[in-house]
Amino acid sequence: MNAPILVFIEHNNKKVADVSLELISEATRLAKKLNCEIHGVVLSHNAAEELTQLGHYGCQKLYYVKDKRLNHFSSVPFAKLVTSIIKKHQPQIVLFGATSTGRDIAPRVASELCCGLTADCTKLEIGSHSIKDQTFDNTLLQIRPAFGGNIVATIVSPESNPSMATVREGVMKLNHPETNKKVEIISEPCDLSDSDFLSEILEVIREEKTVDLKQARIIVASGMGASTPECISLIRQLAKTLGGEVGASRPVVDAGLLGKDHQVGQTGITVRPNLYIACGISGQIQHMAGMSEAKRIIAINNDPDAPIFKIANYGIVGDVKDVIPKMIKAYRG
Numbered sequence: 001m002n003a004p005i006l007v008f009i010e011h012n013n014k015k016v017a018d019v020s021l022e023l024i025s026e027a028t029r030l031a032k033k034l035n036c037e038i039h040g041v042v043l044s045h046n047a048a049e050e051l052t053q054l055g056h057y058g059c060q061k062l063y064y065v066k067d068k069r070l071n072h073f074s075s076v077p078f079a080k081l082v083t084s085i086i087k088k089h090q091p092q093i094v095l096f097g098a099t100s101t102g103r104d105i106a107p108r109v110a111s112e113l114c115c116g117l118t119a120d121c122t123k124l125e126i127g128s129h130s131i132k133d134q135t136f137d138n139t140l141l142q143i144r145p146a147f148g149g150n151i152v153a154t155i156v157s158p159e160s161n162p163s164m165a166t167v168r169e170g171v172m173k174l175n176h177p178e179t180n181k182k183v184e185i186i187s188e189p190c191d192l193s194d195s196d197f198l199s200e201i202l203e204v205i206r207e208e209k210t211v212d213l214k215q216a217r218i219i220v221a222s223g224m225g226a227s228t229p230e231c232i233s234l235i236r237q238l239a240k241t242l243g244g245e246v247g248a249s250r251p252v253v254d255a256g257l258l259g260k261d262h263q264v265g266q267t268g269i270t271v272r273p274n275l276y277i278a279c280g281i282s283g284q285i286q287h288m289a290g291m292s293e294a295k296r297i298i299a300i301n302n303d304p305d306a307p308i309f310k311i312a313n314y315g316i317v318g319d320v321k322d323v324i325p326k327m328i329k330a331y332r333g
C-alpha cells in the first residue's frame with residue numbers, strides 16, 4: 001500500500017464540517033488511482049460520536065488528538081500538531097478546507113515542512129509530470145483559476161513531499177454515505193506546552209447564516225443587470241414563488257445590495273441546485289465556477305451575446321423587468 005492521503009478534519013464539537021466530508025469523498029477518488037488509504041486528523045476537546053460518520057464517507061484511519069486546550073481553534077498549536085502528525089505518518093497528499101481555519105494553518109504547515117501548497121483548488125487529479133528529462137508519475141495535479149480567473153492553471157509540486165492543497169466548501173462532490181464502513185480511531189498525544197497557546201479565547205459568537213444556498217434546490221440570482229431595488233424585489237418574489245433562494249453575483253454583493261451569504265462563484269459559494277435562474281448576469285468565469293454544475297440553467301439577459309448563454313439550457317433575451325413578472329405570473333397560474 002502506498003503512502004496515505006491525509007485530510008484535516010474540521011468540526012465545531014457538534015458536527016463535522018461539510019468541507020471535510022467533501023474532501024474525504026474526493027480523497028476516495030484520488031486514492032483509487034494511487035492505491036492508498038485515506039486518513040484524517042482531528043484536533044479536539046471533545047469531538048466524539050460524529051467522527052464515526054467519517055468512515056461512512058471513506059476515511060479509514062483517524063488520528064485523534066484530544067486535549068481541553070483544543071476546544072477553540074488557535075493557529076500555532078493546531079499547525080504544530082498537524083505538522084507532527086504529518087512527520088509521523090508521512091502522507092503523500094494533505095488536503096485542507098479553504099476555510100478561515102484551513103487557510104490559517106495550511107501555509108504554516110507547508111512552511112514548516114518546506115513543501116508546496118496550492119490554495120483554492122477547483123479540481124484535483126492524479127497524473128504524470130515531466131521536468132527536463134525526469135518524469136514524476138502519480139503526481140497530484142492541483143487545478144485552479146489563476147491571474148484573476150483568466151487562465152486555469154495546473155500546479156504541481158512533485159519534488160517536495162507531501163503535496164498540499166486547500167479546497168473550498170461545495171467544490172467537491174460528497175460520496176453517498178455507506179453506514180457499514182468504519183473508521184479506526186487512533187489516539188495521538190498532544191505534545192504542546194502552555195507557552196504554545198499564545199492567546200486565550202474567552203467567548204465565540206457565531207453569526208447565523210441568513211441563507212443556505214448550498215442546500216437550495218432552486219436559486220434565482222441577481223447580477224448587475226438586475227440590481228436595482230425594483231429588480232431585487234422581483235427576484236425575491238420569483239424565488240418565493242418557486243420555493244427557492246436568492247443568489248447574487250459578486251458586484252451585487254460588493255455594492256452592499258445583498259449579503260455575502262448570497263454570493264455565488266469562485267470567491268463565493270459553489271452551488272449545484274436543480275435549477276439556477278441567472279438574471280442580468282453576464283457569465284464571467286469567476287461566476288460560472290460557482291454555478292455551472294447546476295442541473296438546469298435559465299439565463300435572462302438583454303444582450304444576446306452574453307457568455308452566460310453558452311452554458312444555459314434555456315436562454316431568454318430580454319429585460320429582466322419584463323421577463324421576471326411574466327415568469328411569476330406563469331408559475332402562479
Ligand SMILES: Cc1cc2nc3c(=O)[nH]c(=O)nc-3n(C[C@H](O)[C@H](O)[C@H](O)COP(=O)(O)OP(=O)(O)OC[C@H]3O[C@@H](n4cnc5c(N)ncnc54)[C@H](O)[C@@H]3O)c2cc1C
Nearest residue numbers: 223224225249250265266267268280281282286287302320
Ligand atoms: C479574483 C476574482 C474573483 C471573483 N469572484 C467572483 C465570484 O465569486 N462571483 C462572481 O459573481 N464574480 C466574481 N468575480 C467578478 C467577475 O469577474 C465579474 O465581474 C462578475 O461576475 C460580473 O457580475 P455580473 O454578471 O453581475 O455583472 P456584469 O458583468 O456587469 O453583467 C451584467 C449583465 O447584465 C446584463 N443586463 C444589463 N441590464 C439588463 C437588463 N435590464 N435585463 C437583462 N440583462 C441586463 C448585461 O447585458 C450584462 O450581461 C471575481 C473577480 C475576480 C478578479
